[in-house]
Amino acid sequence: MKSEDPPALLFLGLCPAIAVSVRVIDALWMSAGVMLVLLLSGLAMELLSRESSGNEARHSFDRGSPAARWMRALVVTSFLTASFEAGLLALAPAASAALGIYAPLIAVNCLVLGRGMPGTHNLPTRRTVVGLLGRGIGFAASLVAIALVREALGAGTITLFALGGFGGTIVIPMLVEQPLRALGFAGGGLLCLGYLVAVSRAISRRAAANPAGGEAAQ
């Protein structure tokens, strides 16, 4: 599995991805959380690794073993996720209630998405940020795409933010009376995820087979 393959990476963070993609708005909140935590934890890890590689290691957990790096990433990501959760609870209680148990799982998604990124390569900070942003956007796009398909077909509605006169929910006529409810279940989520992976694989294979796209994978 290539690490630049966001939907395939979704398999690893599957549980929250399936659970929060029933409504578009939940997927948006989840995406926001993942992007925020991913970016901040990446930056923090970058600084930490720079600090510890510059000097002699002062603590045992500063030694550059993979386990130590994982422990650091775990602590940093968990802390940031917990902060995001607390912030969400204070500022947007409804969203916090909708995400429920899946908000803490943002930590899992971020660990998976940020895998191998900070602290292992000696990349300049700017490239780290750009790389993490790219992964976050890829994750968000996949999640929102799945949520759009599942909510539009599975419930006949599209739930967004309430803004002014707009109530927050777009109702699709006809479909709302007899929606394809099966897509709203976990199985339907896996189905959409499968198709998304298939499409992205097909695109990347086509890009690899096409010599114009760089070095061909022979």
Add this chain to the structure above:
Amino acid sequence: MTWLVGLCLLPAAGWGVFLFGTPALIVLAVSIAAAILAELASTLPFGRFTLRDGSAFLTGFIVGLLMPAGAPACVPAAASAFAILVVKQSFGGLGRNWMNPAMGGVVFALLSWPGPMSQWIAPKGGAVQGAVMPPLEALRAAMAGPGAKETTPLAILSSSGFTFSDLDSQVLGWINTHVFSPMGISLPPGTFDVLIGHVAGGIGIVSVPLLMLGAWFLLFRGIIRWHLPVMYLGTFAILAAVFGGLGSGNGWFAGGPGFHLFSGSLVLGAFFVAPDPVTSPMTNKGKCIFGIGLGTLTFFLRFFGSLGDGVAASIVLGNCAAPLLDRWTSRRVTGTQGGAA
């Protein structure tokens, strides 16, 4: 071969059309047409023409047979299209699908549209009082309520106010007075209706005798082997007989397996769908284990589940295990080490 299976289902389908009239014919036509259109739409762009293998027709046909006659046309159409496009063609077409397409489509419809999937039509000549329901659904409704303190499914139905046809009472009255009363036995009302399939239900699954007729032909011609259906129905019957009465508070050995064998899509599933060569194990041992598994799953889903009569869902679940069963039960080629030789 696929066409022959379709032919064997014709008597049961004809009975359904006779009982439920034009709506049944429309549902059947729509589901077959949708399956064929979906097959064309998914193969013609790739330069293939696969209608001649009959699999799209059979899938649409079976989906239609499992539908209630009163279902709005979009439900069988969507179920057939889902079966062909998602369950079959997404995995590479006939021979590469791991799940039986027709059952996948039916489960999709059951999950998505539980309301339209229970719009039953009263059979011709049947007594209509209150909501029209197949006996199995009525039994489940009665058992969910309080005070179902009868010992057999038919007795529970009678005491819950479920009515059978006049024909049933006439035939049973004659048989009881002339044949059984000297022996001190009396057949409960509904026996005749359930036996010949003169009840509400899925278009092609109400008539068990006509389905059995087609099944005998398949067995006789060697298109299916006996292992899977016998194990399936046997396991289900034993489990239903022993444990079936526990739900209604009647204790052990009070399940009424006869009633359950004759209701729902059990016979269609066991003889026409589960032995599908693509999605069932190839070895005889594998078929036996597969049948036992399906019988157990169907028992649990029917008696404790909520998704239809449990047959479609259990076949779909069982399909997942078919490749594993093949691996476990296939003979090893002498001189090799792997099981999947």
